[in-house]
Amino acid sequence: MSIRMFRTLIAVADHGTFSAAGEAVFITHAAVSQQMKALEAQWDIALFDRTRRTPELTPVGRSIVARVREIVAAYDNLLPSVLGDDGLRGNLSLGSVPTGLTSLIPFAITSIKARFPELHIGVTPGQTKELVVELERGILDAAVVTKPHVIPRNMVWAPIAEEPMQLVTSLNVTSEDPFEILATYPYIRFTRKALLSDIIDNWLQMNRIVVKDTMELENLENISSMVHADLGVSIVPRRCVQPPNPLPLRYIPLGSDAPVRELGLLSLANTVKLRVLQEVEAELLNAVRVGVFDPFPAGVAAP
Helix, strand or coil: CHHHHHHHHHHHHHHHHHHHHHHHHCCCCCHHHHHHHHHHHHHCCCCCCCCCCCEEECCCHHHHHHHHHHHHHHCCCCCHHHHHHCCCEEEEEECCCHHHHHHHHHHHHHHHHHHHEEEEEEECCCCCCHHHHHHHCCCCCCEEEEEECCCCCEEEEEEEEEEEEEEEECCCCCCCCCCHHHHHHHEEECCCHHHHHHHHHHHHHCCCCCCCCEEECCCCHHHHHHHCCCCEEEEECCCCCEEECCCCEEEEECCCCEEEEEEEEEEEECCCCHHHHHHCCCCHHHHCCCCCCECCCCCCCCC
16 A cells, blocks of 8 residues: 555546546556556455446445545655645646636736745646546646536636626727627637637527628737727636736627626646635635736835
């Protein structure tokens, strides 16, 4: 019995099959099976129901996994707890959808760095689908994303904010009717690679609104610039944290059935950086509570 075996057991629980677990912990399918049989022999219990084509954890097995997670977490935190730094040093790889990069993410990282200067956070931009893949591959420790349609079974979702969609136009558009505006003006859409695009398209279809696509862009800043230049209108999220110096634009509510984007922190269930991610989540929630990102607060001079 070893921590290595415990990590393999957690991987099986998180990934569903011995093969997928083996890939996650970098051992063969046969080695996973051997380790699981060794645990069952040492404990004299059946961790898995092998009458099924794909072995599934028994009720006792699921209870064991819950306790094993606590043991592995305590093991991973052993040295940091003795040294007194709670593990809040080193490197954290954080992904984010583009809409979070101008206000939400900078706000949270600025606050964390002020408290834990030895913690280095690298940020990778991407669309939700891309970031989920990078999480699964271990490239990222966590990511701020639009809530996926299905949360992968080996991941944990921590909600951060809800962002209702709204219509954005230039100041030259005088109508107050979002349906009339969408039917009249060229439409600038989010890239179809983004889950946000699916949310908006579903609402357009539900309301039988046919738009005149003119551009398809990757991020909110590019869309806002095009709208400001009077090149079209768009549907965008009402950001939970407002950026500094926003462009002068009109924002028009879409009504009581406006679609809502759920934004949250996604991470692997068996992460060894739980303590750090708890701080990141807390600062993200604090950023939403404050609502406005000021890079130069009172007493801090601009460069």
